[in-house]
Amino acid sequence: MAKLVVRNLRKLFGDFEAVKDVSFEVSERETLCLLGPSGCGKTTTLRMIAGLETPTSGYIYIDEVLVNDVPPQKRGIGLVFQDYAIFPHMSVFDNLAFGLKVRRTPKHELTARVDETARLLGLSDVLHKSAKGLGLSEIQRVAIGRSIILDPKILLLDEPLSNVAAKVRERMRGELKRIQKEIGIATVFVTHDQLEAMVLGDRIAVMKDGLIEQIAKPDEIYAHPHTLFVADFIGSPSMNLIECELLEKEERVFLDAKDFAIDVIKFAETIKKKATGPELIMGIRPEDLSMSKKKIDPKAIRGEVQFIESLGSSSIYHLRVGQRPLLVKGLLEVETGDKVWVMFDLKKLHLFDKKTEVAIW
């Protein structure tokens, strides 16, 4: 059985239902990312696993033991807080040793374990510095070290990178990944940044309004989003989502998006079976669209470049197709104001039901 099992977790704050019904499992050495916008219930879920909030209902098992009534310190978890919450009045050594000290660990064992942890995290040189003067990267390592020195069964991280400048965040993300690989503890990681989740998670659970929308491996979630929300949330720039209608005319079946239409005769049966009505939303990632100045493909759609966001190695082209905006990512020789032809790759097209917001394929 898995290291951590969460079953039908629910949490009410007064009238507000922060977490509605959340279930997942985390196995040995695995990292699960809880991803979602602020207010989706991800931090509350984490705090319930840590034992800092009491679930309104539902069960939490750690190592197959029900821990609902076990206090935080006895659950065998390590928790890294949003702003790390290292103790500012102590040295690095005392921070690392805190958990052992309050457990009255013998001195020689304590020193040995602190030294070992410090070595593992590259903190040996700053061991006797005050925690106040540390750099962010060191603070992150102290916060993690302080938790893992107690050999937790599960490590919980609550948006550890959220208040860090972009460039530093990138570096610390890489460092976190490396530490994670080295210590190999089952981890639950909370973040609102989809890129962070993609990089750090073995699996990702995308949350919205207290519910998990989809839980899967990063590439799976990227390639096959189950709901409209996941499709929109994962990936940068966001997926193009276009309202359309399934129309049948003269033996042909196509998706009519007002300004253009796409022939989908091959998939007509599947769509009709799964959809609740003709109102659909099609989605296509900007990098799955291609465009050219000349009309190469007869099915290509005409658009105009409104402006270009340059990303360095590639660019995002904001097009206007009829009345609607369309994003294309790539590297092309076009300029603002150019008229271009956009081509759809049907294989990369996502289709969602407008009413249920669930993926049709």
Place this chain on the structure above:
Amino acid sequence: MSTALRKIAEWSRRPKKFGRLLMLPLTIVQNFVLIIPFGIMIFLSFTTWHPLAGVEWWQAPIAGLPNFVKAFADARFQWALIRTVIFVATVVPIEFLLGLGITLLFLGEFRGKKIFTSIVLYPMMVPLIVVGLSFFLMFQDFGPVNLIILKALFGGETMISWFLDPTLAFLTIMLADIWQWTPLMFLIVYSGLVSVPQRLIEAAKVLGASSMQILRRIQLPLIKPLIIVALIIRGLEAFKVFDTVFIMTGAGGPGTATETISAYIYKLAILYNNLSYAAAVSLILLVALALVTRLAIKPLAVKPE
């Protein structure tokens, strides 16, 4: 925009000048009310002027150091000083410890916490002079301390004349101070403890610390700078003790047994009309206090995180 308004607008962009303008009223009031008297104090202390001497004070001749010589040989002055220091050194630590004790009592949630807190804070709001008055009334021969508390504790008709015994009289003044200011210590320590970021406490909890350990290893060390500031401020405040002494023991009785430094200077100036000597004693005290304050200002200037 009218020219005058524009001028102000332009001025407000010159931080140095505008800042000084804003400080001007403060400077005027302080000069008028504090700096000038301070100058007078220094001048007087070097004269032997007396209100009944027949000359205006500014015409008094400089006499040199006789006042200071006298002060250093003045046993009553020295005792007043020592007595006041003893007062501070007794009262402030007790207030702190009691305040800390009450804080422990108020940690966590329990029924009626709000009402209890409000009641505990009550003494702080009573005017000092009324505190003196009520302790004066409590410790009368036929007051409740003799008639209710001592009777309950020891039985019989124990009749202690509190204000006639030098030691006991001093004790009642201390009690009045402790009664009034323990709540402040409680308030400071308590709000310090609850202002320690929740995440630090949660972090310690997850790491296995009990609430006692969290208090001792996290909360108290974190508010140490705050406690030091509180002790210093309270100490300097307690050093001024006058109102209670004035009303409870008639500014120092029996004899001079409860005469604090403020009471002594007051008597020198007002009752004995010995203004130049009072000024000299004041000056000595100010210099001494300025030295102490210099040491104290460091923790005060640094705002605790």
Place this chain on the structure above:
Amino acid sequence: MVKLKLIKVSKKIRKEQVLRGITFETGDKELFVVAGPPGAGKTTLLKIIAGLVPLDEGEVYIGDELVNYKLPAERGIGMVFETPAVYPNRTGFENIAFPLKVKGLRDAEIKKRVYEVAEFLQVTHLLDRKPHTYSGGELQRVALARVLVRSPSILLLDEPLKNLDAKIRERMRVELKRLQREFGITMIFTTHDQLEAVAIGDRIAVMNKGVIEQVDMPERTYNFPKTVFVGRFIGSPSMNLVDCTLRETDGRWVLDTTEFSIDVTHLKDQILAKSTGPELILGTRPPDVSVAERPLSEQSIEAVLELTEALGSEKIAELGVGRVILTALVPPTFDIGIGEKAYIELKREKLYLFDKKTENLIICGLT
């Protein structure tokens, strides 16, 4: 024509030289981004332009007019701050109406203009509410509405997206760009996030420690970074930078990184002419590092794959070459296992060479 021009602007704040000789000129209706790490002096720069902070030296021109001595209110500048200037004791309407009230407009006129701008920014539903009920994004929108309601000719934005969630940030930045186009405003935008900078900027000024290191189009800051700092700051993942020495062996001139070396005999004169010494820094961007299971040419460098990070549309691979670690951007289909051998190919035309001492670019593309 609303252009902004700064000439040699310097500012010292409490003994610290915050800005040093800042000189640049924006185009009319340009979206000009000032990018740099926190503490580079971006905020001070904007406040000087707005007239909120007096400058020590230099000149600020709006159009052709020197505005050094003009009051902030007379400069026709709108500014959006990192802390949104939305007063908590006033409703959304009162906040947006504030500048119009100051102007002394009639109530009917105020109402009309507030609703116009609120509709444009989709904040009409916030007008009757107090700011404490807003989300971070809504707060910033109302702040923006309050600035736009005056229709300023120049708009300064100081890290307006800093405290927002990643996804909202992405949306807002596109919206800002659209807004700038639609209103035809000259906009100066600061950010610490290079992605934001290159994404929306018509031109970017890269700032570091009070100095502008490069002013250029986004693609050019990416493709032709003038200094090591710009090279490292622009682009994600960051540019690989490896210390190396230029030396001669057997009549060939090579850049020696101790782990691998690159022949630059044909460029030796050019390098020697521009460098201050043999100590150089070699730079290459992760997308320009290709990785394969087998060596593709004689120049292939043997390495060990240490880590991969999946980003969805691509993967980051970290490869160890002796003591040097190189980052590469590889397609998502990349499947060499961690710890296995791999072969690196560097695109010579995309190699950058910087002087170690001055940190300036010497040559771009070693072909």
Place this chain on the structure above:
Amino acid sequence: MARMEQMLKLVARYALLIVTILWTLGPVIWMISLSFKPPTEWYSPNIIPQRPILDNYVSLFISTVPIGGTYFMTSIAEAITRPFINSLIIASLSTIFAVLIGFLAAYGVSRYRAGGTFTIFFTLLTRMIPGATFVAPLMVYYATLRLLDTYQALILLYTAVTLTYSIWILKGFIDEVPAEWEEAALLEGAHPWRVVTQVTIPLIKGGIAASALFIFILNWTEFLFALVISVTQIVTLPVQISMYASAVGRMYGPQAALGLIATIPMVIIGYAIQKHLITGFTFGRVR
């Protein structure tokens, strides 16, 4: 077992709380009790008066009234009406001045770093030195200016002494208003005067109220300077209390009544600004 322990803890906590409450309220209860007792009960240990009367209170305002049927030869001539009004005038006016001047200075310190370290040192100093040290020179100074026993004298003095508090309390509040909020208004064409009155002041209303009330308490209860400077014209409530206590001898009932009357407004104000009390007492150094 664990339940037993919890119960015990609970009982212990409430027991200790009750001890604390008794210690805190003891003196007050006795004062209240005395203030309703007739002279015959002043020496009895009863807490509930057997024949409760209001005469103690009445006698404060009309000094010729008998207390509990007894006429006191030593009744002091003056009613407390005058001292009460004196205290009100002096405390209010000096509070207004202190807050006004203090706001200007606090704004200068907070926004323009005006005054530098000296101002900080000096304001701290005025707070720390014992008032008694200024008694001698003040007497001389005010006598020379013919200010003894005048309202101006006490108002001026109180304003100067309490400025420290208004500066520090208000500075804390002004610091919390982001400078950007003011700058935005400046950019929008608002005059600095308008910025301060329409942006800053509404945002720190609470702080202004808190500092005003706190300073009012200090002024209302100040004793030493009032004692020195007043002769007959500007006797304040605390001075009047001291006169009862020393001159009248055993007039327990009226004394207690007077003490309570002087306390009531303070307690009301005190509870109103409860959360700002620390800021005031510790000077904004402790939050």
